[in-house]
Amino acid sequence: MDSRDRFARLPVVIASLVLLPVLLEFLAWYIEGEEYDTARAVTVVGVIVTLAAVATVLGRIRARLPVLMVAALTVTAAGEAVLGFAAAFGPVLWRGSVPGELHGLVTTGVSAFAFATGVYLLVQYNRGLYLPYLEAGMGPLPTATKRKVIGESEILIRTVPDIGPAVEKALGSCVSMVDQDDLHFVAYYAGGRCCFYTDVLDDADLAHFFHDTAQEERRELYLKAGNQLNWLTGRLNNQFRRIEGGILIRTVLDVERGALYLYWVDEARYLVGVTLDQRKVDVADDKMARLVDMIRGHFTLPPINQRERPPKPGGHLRSVVPRSEHWPESGS
Structure with missing residues (x-):
């Protein structure tokens, strides 16, 4: 199974680890006839569906995964900052409040996403496999x-x-x-x-x-x-x-x-x-x-590349398998 297939399974993993316990809780609530906070359940399911949707996009666009991870982390962190401000100052400024469950879920999700992003990038960097987009570091x-x-x-x-x-x-x-x-x-x-x-x-x-x-x-x-x-x-x-x-x-x-x-x-x-x-x-x-x-x-440095070698007969030609397009000459 290639990398694209592995990342495509992320929504299934999220659903099995998080959504299944919620569904079981719904079932127990129905069987026992106990009261259940519907708003909390809807919040939990909404967060899970959002995470699954993000995972689906990441799995389908494998080539840009590091960029997407950083962009998504930035957006979610900004949203969590707004939510945290509302939770902290809402009761004082406009006499409103944010449900503790919602704030906790978002904070946990952002923290988990940041941790997973950091681990992924560190592993890839140490393997020497992650070639970042370096345009921003090129300077003028x-x-x-x-x-x-x-x-x-x-x-x-x-x-x-x-x-x-x-x-x-x-x-x-x-x-x-x-x-x-x-x-x-x-x-x-x-x-x-x-x-x-x-x-x-x-x-x-x-x-x-x-x-x-x-x-x-x-x-x-x-x-x-x-x-x-x-x-x-x-x-x-x-x-x-x-x-x-x-x-x-x-x-x-x-x-x-x-x-x-x-x-x-x-x-x-x-x-x-x-x-x-x-x-x-x-x-x-x-x-x-x-x-x-x-x-x-x-720069007053000694030579390092001096070498002598006889020219090759016929130059550096090698056969190239013909493709659909015709190249008059081989060119980079």
Whole structure:
């Protein structure tokens, strides 16, 4: 049974653990003919039905579960705060009161939900399986834009304001490496944010690589992927400490249409690169390695990626099973 099926069973669990005792209480009330507080029963059933409905939604939308859990927790906590205020000050301010059962049930439900949310997220985080949405932590994106023509390539450059001299040198190195043949996009991150990126995605020769996403949308996706890959690399480093191999300095996502690279520069800096052409994955990879050593030199750090290897005959081509759509060339 997959994760979706397990979460789909949450309403059944809630009903069996909570609703069944209430139904038995109703039955005993009917058989013995005793008086029963109908308002309290309706309140209990209403809360249970609400919890079951929330559980059903969470079970059906598995991919957004962490976001939904946090959003639902925020809403329920706000509602409980209003209810608590009414229970505490109602008799004084407007001579009204909140039933103790209702206040107790809501408080218990919010506490249980908060506890379950915390346990779930902690377990997933410790397993290294929960990749959060990190857009909020990316900081302001580079907006200062200029274009530069080098040879046949028109290069887009976007930076944050007031970058230092060393970062200016790093930018110059990245601009010198990107072109329309192989390395098509490079972003530089420092202190948890992107300081600049440069690319040739608007080049007319690369237009056939864009089908369902435009160039600007692709840039945004690359920047987000770089932020998430850095987080994931940190989680992997924690797990790899026991093998005593050092930290990850290079991560390559070799996809069917090109590749995405993450290269470690130092503890506070890293690079993200992209090639759209599957045939140039090795060439772009070597460029990224040389680029990192150049940038480390700007910060008076020794090279870490120097390596020599003979070129492969025929490049980095591999067969891809044909799909319903036809790709003129493989591109990321």
